[in-house]
Amino acid sequence: MRYFQILLSCxxxxxxxSCAAKKxxxxxxxxxxxxxxxxxxxxxxxxxxxxxxxxxxxxxxxxFKESKKLAKYSDIILKTLKDSLQEDLYELRAKKGIxxxxxxxxxxxxxxxxxxxxVKAHETNTRWNRRTILLPKLxxxxxxxxxxxxxxxxxxxxxxxxxFKKFMTKVKQLQEQGQLPE
Numbered sequence: 620m621r622y623f624q625i626l627l628s629c630x631x632x633x634x635x636x637s638c639a640a641k642k643x644x645x646x647x648x649x650x651x652x653x654x655x656x657x658x659x660x661x662x663x664x665x666x667x668x669x670x671x672x673x674x675x676x677x678x679x680x681x682x683f684k685e686s687k688k689l690a691k692y693s694d695i696i697l698k699t700l701k702d703s704l705q706e707d708l709y710e711l712r713a714k715k716g717i718x719x720x721x722x723x724x725x726x727x728x729x730x731x732x733x734x735x736x737x738v739k740a741h742e743t744n745t746r747w748n749r750r751t752i753l754l755p756k757l758x759x760x761x762x763x764x765x766x767x768x769x770x771x772x773x774x775x776x777x778x779x780x781x782x783f784k785k786f787m788t789k790v791k792q793l794q795e796q797g798q799l800p801e
Contacts, residue, residue, distance in 0.1 A: 653734035654722035660741045664717055668708055671772060676701060692799050699793065703786045704776075711775060720771050721764045728760035729753070 658664075679700055683693035711717070725734060733753055776782045793799040 650731040650734070651722060651726055653731050653738065654725040654729070655718065656738050657725055657734050657741075658718055658721045660738060662721060664712075667717060667768070668712060672704055672708060675704060675776070688800070695793065695798055696790070699789050700786060703782065703789065707775065707782045707785075716771055716775070717768050720767045724764040724767050725760055728756055728763065 676697065680693065680697055683689050683696050686693075689696065729737070733756075737753065737757070774780060790799060794801055
């Protein structure tokens with residue numbers, strides 16, 4: 620009986636490996652790749668993350684320091700917020716969240732050929748006759764991309780987000796440790 624189980628397991632493993640070997644590998648979507656290329660040369664993603672980080676901390680610092688109840692605790696709250704933001708922004712960077720949102724917006728707005736032409740135009744800094752045709756689409760796509768990125772950031776960092784819940788958990792821990800008021 621034991622021999623039969625081993626034989627059956629080996630047979631199933633051989634079938635699975637055989638099917639996996641014959642399965643065609645998925646091809647990269649060249650349209651999406653063209654969109655990623657366009658994002659890479661036209662948008663400084665690191666600067667966007669840094670601006671969001673600094674703006675969020677600056678606004679929080681102003682709000683906490685103006686609060687009569689929280690002013691003397693603003694340093695510890697800001698440190699907690701800063702640490703939390705760094706963790707979640709690092710995770711968002713790793714998932715290439717903003718880059719993906721923008722690329723998908725461009726895929727919806729432009730054909731692969733148009734994206735390739737836009738990339739070439741930006742790389743060579745040359746004018747070309749289709750620019751006037753693509754300009755209205757580019758303006759709309761950039762506006763849509765900005766809206767999509769703001770939606771992503773709001774879902775990631777808004778008051779209903781996991782980030783906010785984790786941050787509030789850390790604040791409650793600091794309250795329990797007596798470092799912040801109830």
